[in-house]
Amino acid sequence: MEKEKFIDPWGSELPEDYAKLIREFGLEKFNVSDFPNPNKLMRRGLVFAGRSLGIISRAIKEKKPFYALTGIMPSSEKIHLGNKCVIDNLVYFQKQGAKTYMLVADLEAAATRGISLEESRKRALNYHIPAYIALGLNPRKTKFYFQSSNKEVTSLAFSLSGKATLNEYRAIYGSTSPARIMSSVLQVADILYPQLEEEMPGIIPTGIDQDPHIRLTRDIAKRAKGYKFFLPSAIYHKYTPALDGSLKMSKSKGNFIELPESSESIKKKIMKAVTGGRKTAEEQRKLGGQPEKDMIYELFKQHLIEDDKELLQRIKDNKAGKILSREDKEYAIELLNKFMDDFKRKFEKAKNLVPKLDIS
Amino acid sequence: MEKEKFIDPWGSELPEDYAKLIREFGLEKFNVSDFPNPNKLMRRGLVFAGRSLGIISRAIKEKKPFYALTGIMPSSEKIHLGNKCVIDNLVYFQKQGAKTYMLVADLEAAATRGISLEESRKRALNYHIPAYIALGLNPRKTKFYFQSSNKEVTSLAFSLSGKATLNEYRAIYGSTSPARIMSSVLQVADILYPQLEEEMPGIIPTGIDQDPHIRLTRDIAKRAKGYKFFLPSAIYHKYTPALDGSLKMSKSKGNFIELPESSESIKKKIMKAVTGGRKTAEEQRKLGGQPEKDMIYELFKQHLIEDDKELLQRIKDNKAGKILSREDKEYAIELLNKFMDDFKRKFEKAKNLVPKLDIS
Incomplete structure (x- = not known):
C-alpha cells in the first residue's frame, strides 16, 4: 500500500491509472490547444500531463527565451522505441525555439551503475549522441556536455545539496542511498544549470516515472534564494508498453524494438507481439479487432503512422473487422524497416558529424 | 550513552579519555621512536595515535614515495593556534619527503555552510594559503587545489559514492544529511586522489575528531576494487584546549589566539587565561604550581617553547613554586608577540608569492 504512493524512477512499473497520478501528485493535465504545432504524441494523448506548462506555452507564443533539456544515462548500450518519445518531445521544443541541452550523465552512471567515465564517453559519442541526432535533434542548435566535464554543474550540485533533507529524499523516492542522493542532486543541478547561463524558464520532456526528480528540483529551486530560479517545467508522456503487452521491457524476452534493429529481428519480434485480434480470421471479420x-x-500510434487521418481510418477498419492482425503486423514490419533504414542512414551521417561538434 | 560511541567531527566536544579512544576505535598508539626527527608535538605526546603508521614510517626511512595531505574549510575567516598542530605535522611530513597536497574545500563550504565559491577562493588565496606558508609549508613543494576546479576529485567522489550505505554513514557519524554525505564522499575522494597521480601510501595529519572521515575513507578504499588504493594512514593530535580551560573555542569569549592577533589582544586574552596557579603568591611559593x-x-608545550630542556626546567620550576603565574603569563605574552611578529612578516611575504604559484 505504502509503495503505491511513490512513482519510482528506478523501477519499471507502469502506472495504470494516469488520471489518478494527476490527482495524487498535483500534476497539470496537458492541454494540446495550448501548444502550437503539436507533435503526434501530443495530439494523441500520449503526452498527458506536466508541471508549469503555461510559462512555456507563453514563451513559445511570445517568442521569449526558454530551454529544453534532456539527459542520457549511458548505462544502456542502446536506446529503444520507448526512449524515442523523450526525443520527439525534445525535438518539438527545439523546433519551437527552445535553447536545447543534451547532457551525458556519466557521473551518475559511475555512481549508480559502476560504469567508468571513459566507457560512458565512448558510448555517448559513438552511439547516444548520433542516435539522438538521427532522430531529429539539431546538433548545431544543441549544447552537449558530460557531467564530469561541467564544473558549473558539479559546483551547483554541492551548493544545492543542503536544500533538501534525508527525510525529503525518503518521502519523494521511498528509499535512498548515498549514490542515489548524489545522483539526484546532480540531476537537480543539470536541470537548473541553463538558468546560470541565462535567466529563463525551461522544460524537461520525460516519462511520468521521472516526476520525483522534477518535484525535488522544484522544491530545491524554490529554496535556493540566492539564485532566482524559475521552477522547471515538465511534460510527461505515458510509457510505451512492451510488445508482449507487459509492463517491463526485457532484453531476454525480446519484447521491444531497439535502435537500430535488423530486419529479421524486427520481423521476429513483431510476429510475436500481442494484438487485439480474434482467434480466427473469420471471428476477426465478424467481431472486429480491439486496437485499444x-x-x-x-x-502505429506512437511511432509509425504520422498522419492522423490514416491512423484513425486504420483503427476504424480494424474495429470493423476489415483488417486482420497478420496484415497489421506486415504493415508494421514494412513501416519499421523503412524507419530503420532512414535511422541507420542518418545515424551514420551523424556519427561523422560528432567529432566536429563542440562537446565538452 | 549511544552518543559516546561517536567522535563527532562536526561537533566540538573534547574526548577526555584518549586511551579509551584508542581502545574503542581500534587506533594505533603513536610511537615516537618510529619517526625520524620528531617534531615537538610528537615528542611531547600531543600526537598520540594514528592508523597504518608503519607504512609511512618505513617510507620515510627507506625514502620511498608517500604523500601528506590536508584540506582547509574556508568557512572560518581566520585560523587559530589550535589549527597550527595540523600544519606542524603536515610540515613535518613534507620535510621527511612527503609529496604534499593542500586543498581548499570550497565545494564542502558551499554545501554545508552556504559559502559561495568566489568567497572561498578569495579567503583561501588572501588568507589561508599564505598563513600555511607562513607557518612553514613549502609552497614550491606543495600541490594546491580548489575542489571546485578538480574534475578528477569530483569524478572520483561520484564513482566512490556507491561504496558505502546510508546505514554506514549513520553508524560512523551518528546522524547525516545529503549535504554531509556529499561532503564526506568528496573528502574521501580528496584523500585518495593523490593515488590516482601515483601509486603510493599517504598520511593525513589531523585532529582525533576527524577519525570518522578516515575510517569511512579506509572502508571505501578497501571496497574500490578497481583502484588498488593504499588505505590512507592518519596521525592524530589532541585538541588544544581553550584558554579558559573549556572544551570550546568561542569567538565571543575570546578564549583562543587567532593568527594574526594584535599585541593588546594577546595581552588581554593571556591575562584572562586559566592557570594552575594558587590563590596568592605566597601559597604558590609554598605549594608550587600545577602546570598540568x-x-x-x-x-608553552604545544607552540611557544621549542626546546625540550627549557620546557622541562620551566615545568619543574613552576611545580617547585619558583615561578609565579604572572611571570608565566608575561613570558607567554613575550613569546607570542615574537611568534606573531615572525608570522606577520612571513605572511606578507607569502601573500606576495601566492599569485605566482600554480593554484588551480
Whole structure:
C-alpha cells in the first residue's frame, strides 16, 4: 500500500491509472490547444500531463527565451522505441525555439551503475549522441556536455545539496542511498544549470516515472534564494508498453524494438507481439479487432503512422473487422524497416558529424 | 550513552579519555621512536595515535614515495593556534619527503555552510594559503587545489559514492544529511586522489575528531576494487584546549589566539587565561604550581617553547613554586608577540608569492 504512493524512477512499473497520478501528485493535465504545432504524441494523448506548462506555452507564443533539456544515462548500450518519445518531445521544443541541452550523465552512471567515465564517453559519442541526432535533434542548435566535464554543474550540485533533507529524499523516492542522493542532486543541478547561463524558464520532456526528480528540483529551486530560479517545467508522456503487452521491457524476452534493429529481428519480434485480434480470421471479420489492446496499434500510434487521418481510418477498419492482425503486423514490419533504414542512414551521417561538434 | 560511541567531527566536544579512544576505535598508539626527527608535538605526546603508521614510517626511512595531505574549510575567516598542530605535522611530513597536497574545500563550504565559491577562493588565496606558508609549508613543494576546479576529485567522489550505505554513514557519524554525505564522499575522494597521480601510501595529519572521515575513507578504499588504493594512514593530535580551560573555542569569549592577533589582544586574552596557579603568591611559593592544569603551559608545550630542556626546567620550576603565574603569563605574552611578529612578516611575504604559484 505504502509503495503505491511513490512513482519510482528506478523501477519499471507502469502506472495504470494516469488520471489518478494527476490527482495524487498535483500534476497539470496537458492541454494540446495550448501548444502550437503539436507533435503526434501530443495530439494523441500520449503526452498527458506536466508541471508549469503555461510559462512555456507563453514563451513559445511570445517568442521569449526558454530551454529544453534532456539527459542520457549511458548505462544502456542502446536506446529503444520507448526512449524515442523523450526525443520527439525534445525535438518539438527545439523546433519551437527552445535553447536545447543534451547532457551525458556519466557521473551518475559511475555512481549508480559502476560504469567508468571513459566507457560512458565512448558510448555517448559513438552511439547516444548520433542516435539522438538521427532522430531529429539539431546538433548545431544543441549544447552537449558530460557531467564530469561541467564544473558549473558539479559546483551547483554541492551548493544545492543542503536544500533538501534525508527525510525529503525518503518521502519523494521511498528509499535512498548515498549514490542515489548524489545522483539526484546532480540531476537537480543539470536541470537548473541553463538558468546560470541565462535567466529563463525551461522544460524537461520525460516519462511520468521521472516526476520525483522534477518535484525535488522544484522544491530545491524554490529554496535556493540566492539564485532566482524559475521552477522547471515538465511534460510527461505515458510509457510505451512492451510488445508482449507487459509492463517491463526485457532484453531476454525480446519484447521491444531497439535502435537500430535488423530486419529479421524486427520481423521476429513483431510476429510475436500481442494484438487485439480474434482467434480466427473469420471471428476477426465478424467481431472486429480491439486496437485499444493491440501492441501493433501502440506502435502505429506512437511511432509509425504520422498522419492522423490514416491512423484513425486504420483503427476504424480494424474495429470493423476489415483488417486482420497478420496484415497489421506486415504493415508494421514494412513501416519499421523503412524507419530503420532512414535511422541507420542518418545515424551514420551523424556519427561523422560528432567529432566536429563542440562537446565538452 | 549511544552518543559516546561517536567522535563527532562536526561537533566540538573534547574526548577526555584518549586511551579509551584508542581502545574503542581500534587506533594505533603513536610511537615516537618510529619517526625520524620528531617534531615537538610528537615528542611531547600531543600526537598520540594514528592508523597504518608503519607504512609511512618505513617510507620515510627507506625514502620511498608517500604523500601528506590536508584540506582547509574556508568557512572560518581566520585560523587559530589550535589549527597550527595540523600544519606542524603536515610540515613535518613534507620535510621527511612527503609529496604534499593542500586543498581548499570550497565545494564542502558551499554545501554545508552556504559559502559561495568566489568567497572561498578569495579567503583561501588572501588568507589561508599564505598563513600555511607562513607557518612553514613549502609552497614550491606543495600541490594546491580548489575542489571546485578538480574534475578528477569530483569524478572520483561520484564513482566512490556507491561504496558505502546510508546505514554506514549513520553508524560512523551518528546522524547525516545529503549535504554531509556529499561532503564526506568528496573528502574521501580528496584523500585518495593523490593515488590516482601515483601509486603510493599517504598520511593525513589531523585532529582525533576527524577519525570518522578516515575510517569511512579506509572502508571505501578497501571496497574500490578497481583502484588498488593504499588505505590512507592518519596521525592524530589532541585538541588544544581553550584558554579558559573549556572544551570550546568561542569567538565571543575570546578564549583562543587567532593568527594574526594584535599585541593588546594577546595581552588581554593571556591575562584572562586559566592557570594552575594558587590563590596568592605566597601559597604558590609554598605549594608550587600545577602546570598540568595550566593553559599557559599548554601553550608553552604545544607552540611557544621549542626546546625540550627549557620546557622541562620551566615545568619543574613552576611545580617547585619558583615561578609565579604572572611571570608565566608575561613570558607567554613575550613569546607570542615574537611568534606573531615572525608570522606577520612571513605572511606578507607569502601573500606576495601566492599569485605566482600554480593554484588551480
